[in-house]
Every structure is written in structure tokens, then in C-alpha cells.
Amino acid sequence: xxxxxxxxxxxxxxxxxxIALALAADNTDIAVVDYGEExxxxxxxxxxAAAGVTARYYRCDVSDFSATKEVVDxxxxxxxxxxxxxxxxxxxxxxxxxxxxxADWDRVLSxxxxxxxxxxxxxxxxxxRKRFGxxxxxxxxxxxxxxxxxxxxxxxxxxxxxxxKSVAKEFGSRNITANAVAPGFIRTAMxxxxxxxxKKEMYKLIPLGSLGETDxxxxxxxxxxxxxARYITGVVLKVDGGMYI
Amino acid sequence: METLEKLKEILSECKGEDLDITPxxxxxxxxxxxxxxxxxxxxxxxxxxxxxxxxxxLSTVGELVAKIDEAVANK
Numbered sequence: 001x002x003x004x005x006x007x008x009x010x011x012x013x014x015x016x017x018x019i020a021l022a023l024a025a026d027n028t029d030i031a032v033v034d035y036g037e038e039x040x041x042x043x044x045x046x047x048x049a050a051a052g053v054t055a056r057y058y059r060c061d062v063s064d065f066s067a068t069k070e071v072v073d074x075x076x077x078x079x080x081x082x083x084x085x086x087x088x089x090x091x092x093x094x095x096x097x098x099x100x101x102x103a104d105w106d107r108v109l110s111x112x113x114x115x116x117x118x119x120x121x122x123x124x125x126x127x128x129r130k131r132f133g134x135x136x137x138x139x140x141x142x143x144x145x146x147x148x149x150x151x152x153x154x155x156x157x158x159x160x161x162x163x164x165k166s167v168a169k170e171f172g173s174r175n176i177t178a179n180a181v182a183p184g185f186i187r188t189a190m191x192x193x194x195x196x197x198x199k200k201e202m203y204k205l206i207p208l209g210s211l212g213e214t215d216x217x218x219x220x221x222x223x224x225x226x227x228x229a230r231y232i233t234g235v236v237l238k239v240d241g242g243m244y245i
Numbered sequence: 246m247e248t249l250e251k252l253k254e255i256l257s258e259c260k261g262e263d264l265d266i267t268p269x270x271x272x273x274x275x276x277x278x279x280x281x282x283x284x285x286x287x288x289x290x291x292x293x294x295x296x297x298x299x300x301x302x303l304s305t306v307g308e309l310v311a312k313i314d315e316a317v318a319n320k
Contacts, residue, residue: 128284129258173280 005079006225007031007072009062009119010089012041014188015138015214019086020044022218024051026226028084031075033058035089054079062089062115072122081130084225085123087116087137087160094149105152112156116163120178124171133176134225137164138217139236141184141244157182161236168234177233181220184240187211208241248310255288256306268307275306293317 006023010016012034020030021044030048034041038057048055056078060071075082090112093104116137127133142150143157160180167178185191185202191211194202203209220239223229238244249268257264259281266275277285286297289309295316303309 125284128280129261131261170280173278 004028004083005031005075005081006084006086007033007075007082007119007123008086008088009033009060009115010035011086012036012044012057015183015186015217016086016088017041017044017047018214018218019088019221020055021047021051022215022222023084023086023225024048024053024055026222027053029054029079031056031058031079031082033060033062033071033075033089035059035061061111062087062118063110065114065118065121068115068118069122072119072126076126082123082126083130083132084134085119085136086221086225087119087135089115090138090153090156092150092153094153096149097151100152108152109156109159112153113159113163116160120163120167124167124176127176128171128174131175133171133174134229135164135167135176135178136221136224137178137180138221139164139180139182141182141238141240144182144236144238145244164236165234172233177224177229179224179229179233180236181217181224182236182238182240182244183212183217184238184243185211186217186239187213206241206243207245210241212239212241248313249306251292252289252306252310252313255285255292259285259288266306268305268310270306271304272306273304289313295320 006028008016008020008030011020011032020032024030030053032041032044032055041057045055045057058071060067062068091108093108095104120135137160139160140157142154143161146154164178164180217239220237253264253266290297293313297316
């Protein structure tokens with residue numbers, strides 16, 4: 001199989017970095033797109049190089065339509081192709097609606113949802129002509145079940161579901177699949193800060209009785225972009241230990 | 246003639262094979278789907294810096310060539 005190229009947003013660190021490493025294990029070159037300083041992604045870039053794939057860093061604000069066009073053009077110039085797009089970049093600005101202002105709403109929707117549209121818009125013309133593409137966007141169980149204090153985030157993640165299903169229908173005839181993963185509670189710096197008491201309460205909501213790991217999410221993405229998932233499109237794969245059934 | 250050559254290039258790339266087209270070739274024969282048609286119109290608009298609109302009812306390649314030449318002349 002030809003070496004594939006994946007564009008992953010928010011891949012500098014966290015879940016995005018884990019996704020990058022999981023795809024690298026399948027011999028995929030990685031275009032790391034992130035808004036942070038390149039130095040913050042150094043660990044990820046070093047790990048990708050150690051895994052034996054070509055990885056390059058691109059600084060880009062995914063909510064900026066023309067900037068995303070430029071970055072996709074540059075990646076196509078540098079790598080010659082984009083076979084896989086993983087929309088992972090996202091932020092939160094949690095507040096009850098009573099306290100949420102317009103800027104909180106706009107910022108989260110722009111980055112989390114419009115960011116996905118921007119990348120899909122610019123990457124699909126190439127994928128269409130190649131008659132091949134794998135698109136995975138990172139949604140959240142919160143987008144399926146709602147969450148008090150996360151109206152903006154939940155709306156953006158639910159929006160990703162509608163976007164993904166539409167993309168699956170529009171581009172299916174070109175052998176481009178579009179799927180979403182919806183993580184539940186995943187162990188991160190944020191959940192590490194919770195008290196034992198809080199964690200116990202959380203586990204009660206999860207049939208599998210523990211937090212997920214970032215690798216669990218990365219493995220789901222790795223599957224959806226692999227040839228094993230060639231006949232799967234328009235699905236939302238929950239990675240949540242059964243939290244939302 | 247120049248427009249026809251350019252159009253041949255765009256249509257061939259879209260189809261993924263070298264197409265043998267003449268002004269008399271019909272779009273029915275070429276059998277493009279709706280996604281192809283949008284892609285073709287966008288590529289023509291970009292190549293010529295013109296706007297063709299979304300609702301083109303054309304039956305032959307020759308008609309599209311005439312439409313492009315007209316849009317270019319009116320730029």
C-alpha cells in the first residue's frame with residue numbers, strides 16, 4: 001500500500017497527538033496542524049520522527065477560512081497528497097447560558113464546528129479527484145446527550161454529527177468516507193484534577209466503570225481511517241464506556 | 246478552439262480519463278453527475294475568473310464553450 005498522508009488538526013498535543021501517533025503506526029505521514037507555538041508540539045513531532053514517518057508542523061487557526069485554504073495548499077505542495085483528514089481541534093468555554101455571552105458562543109462554534117467545515121471544504125476537491133478520502137471528526141457524547149454548562153460546546157459537537165452525515169452523503173460516490181468519534185470521559189489533566197469523590201460519582205455513570213484513555217479515542221480513529229472500515233460512513237462511533245446508550 | 250482544449254482538460258481530469266470531445270459532444274453522453282457538474286463549473290470559473298451561475302442548462306460542449314467565451318468577453 002502507498003504511504004498515506006494525514007492532516008490532523010489540534011495534533012500538537014493531547015488527544016490529537018495520540019491520534020497522530022496511532023496513524024503513524026500504520027505508516028502514515030502526518031501534517032500536524034495546530035494553533036499553538038511549534039515548540040509546544042516538539043514532543044509530538046519528535047515521537048512521530050522516531051516512529052519513522054515524515055511529520056511537519058503547520059500553525060493555523062482552523063476558524064479562519066482563508067488561512068485553512070493556505071495551509072491545505074501548502075500541505076499538498078509539501079506532501080503531494082492528503083488522504084486522511086482528522087478534525088480534532090477544539091476548545092471549551094463552559095458557562096451556564098445565564099452567564100454565557102455572545103463571544104463565548106461564537107468562539108467555540110467557530111473553532112469546533114466552522115473549523116471542521118473549513119478543512120473539509122478545502123481538502124475534498126483533492127480527495128474527489130483522487131477518488132479516495134477518509135474524514136474523521138472528533139465530536140463528543142456531550143453533543144448527543146447535552147450537558148448543563150456546555151451549551152456552546154454541546155451544540156458545536158452535535159453540529160459535527162450533522163456535518164459528518166451530510167459529507168458522507170455528498171461525497172460517498174467519490175469513495176470518501178466521513179465519520180465521527182464521540183468520546184465520553186477521557187483521562188486528561190482536567191480529570192486528574194478531580195477529587196476521588198468526584199471521580200466515584202462519575203464512574204457511576206459509566207457501565208464500564210472507569211475513565212477512557214486518550215489511546216482509546218486514537219484507536220477508534222485509526223480504525224475508521226483504515227481499509228478495515230472501507231464500508232463504514234456516516235457513523236458516530238462512541239468511545240465512552242457505555243456512558244450514553 | 247483554445248477554450249475547447251482547456252475544457253477538454255478540465256472535463257478529462259474530472260472524469261479521470263482522457264476524453265475525446267468535440268463541440269457536438271453532449272453532456273448526456275459524458276454522463277457527469279451533479280457533483281461533477283459543480284466541480285466543473287467551479288474549475289472553469291477559477292480558470293477564467295468568470296462567474297457562470299448555478300443553473301446552466303446546456304446540452305452540448307459547444308454551448309458551454311460559447312457561454313465561457315461570452316462571459317470572458319463581458320468581463
